[in-house]
Amino acid sequence: MAKQCLPFLLLLQVWLQLAAAHTIVKFLPGFKGPLPFHLETGYVGVDEAEDVQLFFYFIKSQRNSKDDLLLLWLTGGPGCSAFCGLVFEIGPISFEVKEYNGSLPTLVLNPYSWTQVSSIIFLDLPVRTGFSYARTPLALQRSDFKQVSHAEQFLRKWLMDHQEFLASPIYIAGDRTCCHFIFLYQHETPRNSYEAFNLYCRDTYILGNPITDPTFDFNSRIPFAHGMGLISDELHESLKKSCAGEYQTIKPSNAECLKNVGAFDKCISDIEDSHILERKYNDPLSFNKAITEEKIEAMNEEIHAIEKNDTWKLTHPPENKKAIGVKRVYKTKAKLVDKGYKQREGHVLVTYWANDDNVRKALHVREGSIEEWKRCNYKLPYTYEIKSSIKYHIDLGIKGYRRLIYSGDHDMEAPFLGTQAWIRSLNYSIVDDWQPWHYQGQVAGYTRTYSSQLTFATVKGGGHTAPAYRPAECFAMFRRWIIQEHL
Template sequence: MDLTPARKRPNYLLIISLSLLSLCHQDYNIEAQNSDKVVNLPEQPVNPEISHFSGYVSVNQENTRSLFFWFFEALSEAPSIRPLVIWLNGGPGCSSIGYGAASELGPFRIVENGTSLRFNQYSWVQEANMLFLESPVGVGFSYTNSSSDLDNLNDGFVAEDAYNFLVSWFARYPQYKSRDFFIAGESYAGHYAPQLAELIYDRNKVKPKDSIINLKGFIVGNPLTDDEYDNKGILEYAWSHAVISDSLYDTAKRNCDFKSSKWSEPCNVAMNTMFEKYKEIDIYNIYAPKCTTNSSSSGASFLGAGDFKPPAIKDWFKRVRWFEGYDPCYSDYAEKYFNRVDVRSSLHATTRAVSRWKVCNASILQTYKFTVSSMLPTYSKLIKAGLKIWVYSGDADGRVPVIGSRYCVEALGLSVKSEWRSWFHNHQVGGRITEYDGGLTFVTVRGAGHLVPLNKPEEALALFRSFINGQELPSRP
């Protein structure tokens, strides 16, 4: 006998109706979806049984520009009604397959030096259907036949391609078209996510009702948001966490105007000196041991490996950014695994346009045009539009530190709905949380670095579950 209160019982008629509707939709695309289905993925765990799909979606016929995706159905009793979430990694130039899917929040983790997979019991597929997109073009398995595309990459270009991808993907998988849709990501996805959300919001207003995307909101972790506040936060975090001396901090404060995109030479010298000190530890998780493997991956020269060289002082004003979230050990594992012939064949990634899969494409970072210095106006617009927005921050990250993110959130000038408080997980403080009027929530994750789902997988899943289901994070142990 079911004694569950009526308000908590699942609506089985709705579930059955939606499932039948999904089957009807699948009839129109069964061939395309079957061709995407991943079977015999090398080293895939037998239990639990996971249904996943991967392949290419063309986003530009003229240049034969195609983006690669890896999609996992939700592991729940009713996956047919669970929301759809697209995950984007940053860089720009780093792979959502190598990081998000295979190292952080996907159902599989690459282990044993890239020779094995294990099930990730804290995967976000427990709460949602997860779609991982390698974006922009030139990242991972995504490719273009026109080299000029790689010279024109900027935030607008990337958002347009991601939107076109979604339109075509929904045409191939129409059973997900009516689902609640969310965008998620980390690092430079602090630009990607809100810009894609804004584009969807604007297009939805002019598209026919049957063509709209059912966007409900986005969630971003340790996101680059505003150049002034993020850079100010980097400096203050380094000083407050004993990375740099008082004298260096005072010198930088005295000479740096973070409102300007072109810094003075004394500011450049001070900031370069600060990053030199960060070479001694892992800037992305300042309390974690530094990986000591001899990495040969493409990102090895960026903060984390021994051969890092800071940018020339004269180039600093260009707001050069190092790969966000780089971890040389996990990068090595991912590169070894995804370059296996049998793995690429199983994932339908056998195109000759990508001779070697890399976790990060250094050339993209070098040529990317950083034309947007602040996402705060976009946040204001989307908050007024009623979207649900969460910003979370691992508080041990020195690259996009919690201090800068707090400055960004406070700069929006929103009224506080729920004061800063602790939230708990497994009888311990998981972090802090503040809720603002308009639907914005700011959450910290205690002890996590730049890659929160990697460093604190249980807490990250609890946070995501709260975001997706609208449940409050526990306020008591």
């Protein structure tokens, strides 16, 4: 009889696991004491058979969750976990950045969290990003339009399960390469399709350092570098003359342009693109061309084995050269903070933290759903189906969407010059011309307001993810903008 009950009990266990799609998290490993905010994690199944299981972190507004807006935050990549947005940018907790000593990284409160004035859903999208996973190989397909469909399905189902937020103003926000599918999502979802949900304030979006159109974004890198003093006047003039302002699609016959672009690349080769004032980070694994992908994977396995055991004990004998190399790399990564790599050290810490068994249990990650959590999962194939999202800006402007576009002014991946250029291409009239905005009596950046409810702002000293470098200023910008104050 007992044996006959086993299949039923196993099925019941699986059903209960899937039925418990979301859970309140009161404690997190690495954080001292109970969490002083409402954190919920869980899954929402999308597609017809729900073979795609999207993982989310939801944090209620710490002020008034009934009246405050609801923000859906999407991180770019594509393939970077939304948890990065939570701990490195706008969430209520962050990592204490210090030399890694083998123990679980420590979490501390972020005094500039956007959850002070809004509820936020951080969504791991596309599938196989963060803790999101697929039940079948076919469900692993990743593309721009797949993300659009999955984002829409997610929000519909999440709201049906959290009906207290049906009447909340809903903002869509994100940074970097997430911007294409934000536009598609907003554009392809007719307003009247949400009448049953009464989403009457959905017509708003916020984009940080957006990669929007390669013609503007990437061609702006050279004038940006010149303006920042990274290349000479003579090289800049030669580049303009030989390439005619087009640096991305150079014809092989244009030898002079190719030569000048090569000289440009050499000039900036030791500059950190994401923030030109940061120290260049040369990962001994990823930048050593003599090490193959297979060896990198093997070494990473060793690193995780070391961390999991909290010891220098290796799974291979000490004389094993590969193991010795791993130990050396591990020590190097542990001391990145001493060399001035504060942002990079945070990226190392989050990987150790998210792959800890106790952390996964606390977050209620389904056992066996993914093997290794990665900050950014770039290895899986991805189909880019849209080159430029400018037309979506135009369409949404016509529809009356209110928009905030901001750029860290030290970002060379998507320079603010390119963002300004594509905004100019929209042919909006200027409402309030270029002027500084302030925080605590100091200039925090510059801003310009256009017709069609578009506000552009730079964040002084910000990088490719501006809130990671200037959290206080970005929180002030967000808080002022959502209540329609001048920045």
